[in-house]
Amino acid sequence: MSTTSAWLVLALPLAGTILIALGFKAWPGRTAGWLGTAAIFASFVFAVITFLDLQDQDEHHRQVVSTLFDYANTVGVDAKLTILVDPLSVLMILVVTGVSALIHLYSVTYMTGDRGFARYFAYLNFFVFSMLLLVLAGNFFVLIIGWAFVGAASYLLISFWYRRKTATAAGIKAFVINVVGDIGLTLGAFFIFKHTGTLDFLGTFEQAGEFGTNNGDLVAGLILLLVGAFAKSAQMPFHTWLADAMEGPTPVSSLIHAATMVTAGVYLIARMWPLFEITPAAAAVGAVVGCATLFIAATIGLAATDIKRVIAWSTMSQIGYMVMAVSSGAYVGGMFHFMTHAFFKALLFMGAGSVIGAMAGAQTMDKMGGFRRAMPFTFGCMVVGGLALAGIPPFSGFFSKDEILALLADRGGWHVALVVVGYLGAFITAIYTFRMIFRVFLGDPVPEARELEQGHLAHAEVHVNPTDGEVEDTDVGFPGPEHFIAEREAPMKVAMGLLAILAAVGGLVYIPHVTSWLHDFLHPTFAESRYFEELEPSGTLTIVGMLIGTAVGLAGIAVAYSIWVRRPGTAARWQARFPAVYRLLHNKWYFDEILDALFVRPAALLGRFAQSTFERFVVNGAIVGGATNIVRAGSQAVRAAQTGLLRSYAATLLLGVAAVILYFLIRS
Amino acid sequence: MPIEWYLVVSALIFSVGAAGVLTRRSPLVVLLCLELMLNAGNLALIAFSRMWGNGDGQTFAVIVMVVAACEVVIGLGLIVAMYRRRLPIDVDDLRELHG
Numbered sequence: 001m002s003t004t005s006a007w008l009v010l011a012l013p014l015a016g017t018i019l020i021a022l023g024f025k026a027w028p029g030r031t032a033g034w035l036g037t038a039a040i041f042a043s044f045v046f047a048v049i050t051f052l053d054l055q056d057q058d059e060h061h062r063q064v065v066s067t068l069f070d071y072a073n074t075v076g077v078d079a080k081l082t083i084l085v086d087p088l089s090v091l092m093i094l095v096v097t098g099v100s101a102l103i104h105l106y107s108v109t110y111m112t113g114d115r116g117f118a119r120y121f122a123y124l125n126f127f128v129f130s131m132l133l134l135v136l137a138g139n140f141f142v143l144i145i146g147w148a149f150v151g152a153a154s155y156l157l158i159s160f161w162y163r164r165k166t167a168t169a170a171g172i173k174a175f176v177i178n179v180v181g182d183i184g185l186t187l188g189a190f191f192i193f194k195h196t197g198t199l200d201f202l203g204t205f206e207q208a209g210e211f212g213t214n215n216g217d218l219v220a221g222l223i224l225l226l227v228g229a230f231a232k233s234a235q236m237p238f239h240t241w242l243a244d245a246m247e248g249p250t251p252v253s254s255l256i257h258a259a260t261m262v263t264a265g266v267y268l269i270a271r272m273w274p275l276f277e278i279t280p281a282a283a284a285v286g287a288v289v290g291c292a293t294l295f296i297a298a299t300i301g302l303a304a305t306d307i308k309r310v311i312a313w314s315t316m317s318q319i320g321y322m323v324m325a326v327s328s329g330a331y332v333g334g335m336f337h338f339m340t341h342a343f344f345k346a347l348l349f350m351g352a353g354s355v356i357g358a359m360a361g362a363q364t365m366d367k368m369g370g371f372r373r374a375m376p377f378t379f380g381c382m383v384v385g386g387l388a389l390a391g392i393p394p395f396s397g398f399f400s401k402d403e404i405l406a407l408l409a410d411r412g413g414w415h416v417a418l419v420v421v422g423y424l425g426a427f428i429t430a431i432y433t434f435r436m437i438f439r440v441f442l443g444d445p446v447p448e449a450r451e452l453e454q455g456h457l458a459h460a461e462v463h464v465n466p467t468d469g470e471v472e473d474t475d476v477g478f479p480g481p482e483h484f485i486a487e488r489e490a491p492m493k494v495a496m497g498l499l500a501i502l503a504a505v506g507g508l509v510y511i512p513h514v515t516s517w518l519h520d521f522l523h524p525t526f527a528e529s530r531y532f533e534e535l536e537p538s539g540t541l542t543i544v545g546m547l548i549g550t551a552v553g554l555a556g557i558a559v560a561y562s563i564w565v566r567r568p569g570t571a572a573r574w575q576a577r578f579p580a581v582y583r584l585l586h587n588k589w590y591f592d593e594i595l596d597a598l599f600v601r602p603a604a605l606l607g608r609f610a611q612s613t614f615e616r617f618v619v620n621g622a623i624v625g626g627a628t629n630i631v632r633a634g635s636q637a638v639r640a641a642q643t644g645l646l647r648s649y650a651a652t653l654l655l656g657v658a659a660v661i662l663y664f665l666i667r668s
Numbered sequence: 669m670p671i672e673w674y675l676v677v678s679a680l681i682f683s684v685g686a687a688g689v690l691t692r693r694s695p696l697v698v699l700l701c702l703e704l705m706l707n708a709g710n711l712a713l714i715a716f717s718r719m720w721g722n723g724d725g726q727t728f729a730v731i732v733m734v735v736a737a738c739e740v741v742i743g744l745g746l747i748v749a750m751y752r753r754r755l756p757i758d759v760d761d762l763r764e765l766h767g
Binding site: 642643644645646647650651654 | 686689
């Protein structure tokens, strides 16, 4: 099979980046945005062609490797620019390019008026390119490059409004945590490479059988890989950057959460399945951390007041489900949830962006309310996204989440505990999702909503940073002066409408015991997996799981309705009654503070010690000072000979020559 | 005439030159004495050349004379330059390069 189309999937976003970046001052109006969107759409078309090509192949030939050139093919190293086209990577590129294309389309309107418009699209295209490189990588070498590119692109976009102090701080935080993950990934890859002697994925997997169960080196290597995956996918304890990453423009949040970046960790674990299956110890770490993250992030979502941060915590929670699934052998469930999550999470962020537009940049839900009549389209999209996130049938999230929990229940043993936490998390998810929707769209309309009902879009006289209230202008480095809502802008409406349809019906590709398209499609990648075929939840288990899932989802919505719509004061009363719980959730379980005390402060202290003591006394005093002192003392001694008196030099010369001659005369 | 006489004369002239270089303070005289030393060397070279009946020594002497001429040009040039800048014409006073 020809892999040209797969290479084009990679090449087009890169070409878009370069083209937009080179002419960033020259592109008139929205040209840069349309160019970027066209590049990603074309990339999506080629992804579809790749998919069709792959489906034409025989079942056993659906893992195609293509090498562009050898980077370093020397003794013991085979670093090549290789891509691996197989069902798993094709599923990833389809979702990544498809959802990214819609986000680009949305951004064309959303970012209009921003002085960094062209720069934004150059970054955005680069982000998509990096993610595609990551998922198409055919060996650890390319994977690490893509992995690092994604981290760099996320830094550029999170601190896109670079004159905002909060945004640059968030960018640095994301980058530093991601670099910790990069180190984990690189070291982990090295641990594996040390044994297999090849960087190639398929070559590595072929040798996987030679490791015994829970081989010590492999456990260490995989846990290091998990560190990389946790940092990229915002799992505990590396999750703190994701909520701060909301400082970026809203479509960027959408891109990070739905298509690129955070799903990279899930992909990595799924890609490494042959190694994880023979190393249950490492897989258990992944499953438990995913499970803990899904619960903790969901509880924090209950107390968040920033509309974007609520969705961010829900992402962390949903990625927790995926990590838990792919670590426990529920590959189809994990990848299925990845796909549906990409649809509804991109949709939710776009809806949030529309609401923020109507609020003229304000993001806190305390000031929102009653937008239902003013923004019917956004309301509809948010409800579809919310129902999918809460797992209400027949929306997409319902099928994928229940698939994960059913597969885990079928696995049995201690995984049943994970299932219980999973349902608990689903209950909380439904509460906070509809808390957000009820608080924003129901209740008494706020002035902005009333104005919008009259046909006037709120306009901020003074622009402020939604995080700390600092006053800003609208020049480059700060958000532009204009705000947009989906009701009035066709590109936003199209992007949200398509995603709403996908979020509603996306789950139908895999209904247990009815359609098994996704399972059959992914089969070639996981053909030799122990769990892929074995985990087959029985009809009863599936139906019971679905009933419980529906029940907890509906119960969560009912709870949210009674707290925030029927008796609006309830939440405040509960806060007063359980102040300790509220403080714990409001401060995000104190993870920032714990990490600060454990790593940031000791590192800063060590740095200050190095600067004030070590550098002063050891470097400057002993090493540099010692060397100069030796030279100075030596030259002091030699200087005495340099009298500057010509006659003494002549005498020395003569005496010296005489001495040499005398020596030879005596010897001969 | 045996070669010893030539060598004795050459050694005497060389010693006179060396003594002059070491004792005199005027750069002009130092240069003169250097010339004496060089010519003492030339004398010895030519004497040896005659003794062996070989032209190499004479060739060498011619080269030494060329070198001596160059050296005088530079040395006298330096002295003229010093005179123009009204520096003391005394090698003991010109010791700015002392350590």
